[in-house]
Amino acid sequence: MAPTRQRTPTEIALIGRHTQQRSVVLAAFIRADGFVGAQALHAQLAADGTPVGLSTVYRTLTRLAGAGRADLVRDTGGERLFRYRPGPDHRHYLICTECGLSHPVDSAPIEDWADGIAQDSGFANVRHTVELTGVCPDCGGGQAATERQ
Amino acid sequence: MAPTRQRTPTEIALIGRHTQQRSVVLAAFIRADGFVGAQALHAQLAADGTPVGLSTVYRTLTRLAGAGRADLVRDTGGERLFRYRPGPDHRHYLICTECGLSHPVDSAPIEDWADGIAQDSGFANVRHTVELTGVCPDCGGGQAATERQ
DNA sequence: CATTGATCTGAAAATCATTCCCATCTAGCG
DNA sequence: CGCTAGATGGGAATGATTTTCAGATCAATG
Known part of the structure; x- marks a missing residue:
């Protein structure tokens, strides 16, 4: 460094x-x-x-x-x-809706799934966007957050 | 009438x-x-x-x-x-960027994956949005579509 | 059937992120 | 150093969505 x-x-x-x-x-x-x-x-x-x-x-x-x-x-x-x-590789994140904290997640399953879909469907140039949101532990994740909105 | x-x-x-x-x-x-x-x-x-x-x-x-x-x-x-x-259940679709055709896909893997993430992360009230886009066979899906943009 | 208060409607104005316009600058090359 | 395609910025324009609010409607009740 x-x-x-x-x-x-x-x-x-x-x-x-x-x-x-x-x-x-x-x-x-x-x-x-x-x-x-x-x-x-x-x-x-x-x-x-x-x-x-x-x-x-x-x-x-x-x-x-x-x-x-x-x-x-x-x-x-x-x-x-x-x-x-x-x-060059992209990642997916779980983002806290309260504080904005982003938590990288293992997205290998998603990539595989998306690739499979691309194969089966006959579509070309398949891209995917995955957004995961939730409330992190610090912001009350422990408590049973209601499913408002 | x-x-x-x-x-x-x-x-x-x-x-x-x-x-x-x-x-x-x-x-x-x-x-x-x-x-x-x-x-x-x-x-x-x-x-x-x-x-x-x-x-x-x-x-x-x-x-x-x-x-x-x-x-x-x-x-x-x-x-x-x-x-x-x-x-009551939601689904995910593969949408053609050329003609708008939407093709439902098997999203069970995604649901499971998202549930797993929710468990492991400690986040509450986890929601997900998945968007798949591509070019359907009718719109040129057969041809090797480049991965521009 | 008439009353009545809560809810809904719609046209226009307000918001807000994003893009466009264009006169003015500046990197980068000769 | 001088040139020119490419870049900047700030204000106006765009376009989707939301808000506002006075008047119309709904639905439960007398």
Whole structure:
């Protein structure tokens, strides 16, 4: 863990020209370490004293997702949440609806299942999105949470 | 036009008072037989000569979903698509991104997997959303569809 | 059958995330 | 250093969904 030198994210090369704004957005995105919305990231950047235009945040996140370096889900309000993905494989998470804590889960069964479906159905280019939500132990998971809403 | 008496769908009782508008919306919703957006349903109703306010369509669909009689997904544009669910159990579908064809899939493995996750994680009230998309055989599923985007 | 209060409806206005527009900048190359 | 395709930003535009609220309806009751 000696890396004194600032890494020049290879990610940026994937999405076009290397600019200051993109560096800053990417750094904050990685630092966020979990699902973040474009609006939240934009606000965070402003708070950090490195304001970047909202359009630019959207553009950057959208491109990262397009390049496969970000996972994308929708929260219940319809907002798009992005999560940085370092490697090529994607993962699935169990997200706490109370505090936002995300808990990675073993998704091998899902991958296999989805692959099987793809085979059997004759569909091509099958993709899947899996969202698991719940209430984590800290937020009252122990207590019998009702199934409201 | 013999049926002087209109059938009184039991679904309506689940979501409140029985009104003409709700009957009409529900009938069209069931007739749609697949995923529909509130806007599309609203337009369909107008075309059918039984216009209903957009707010009412939204309210009815939202309540049906809340009562567990409708499944809900988001299309890539962020629009909410509802699908009538006759029974109490929910299902998962493989949806063609080209023509919208929906193909029910065996979701037992997913249910089991999700239940297992709920157990192991300690989270309560775990819910899951699974979306499978692909290109059906009729729309070119045979051809090696690339994995763009 | 008339009354009545709770519920529902709908048109328009309000929200809100996201995208578009476009004048202005800037990386990166020659 | 000078050029130019690509990038930025902020404000306006879009589009789905929600809210508002006055008037219409429902359904239980007198």
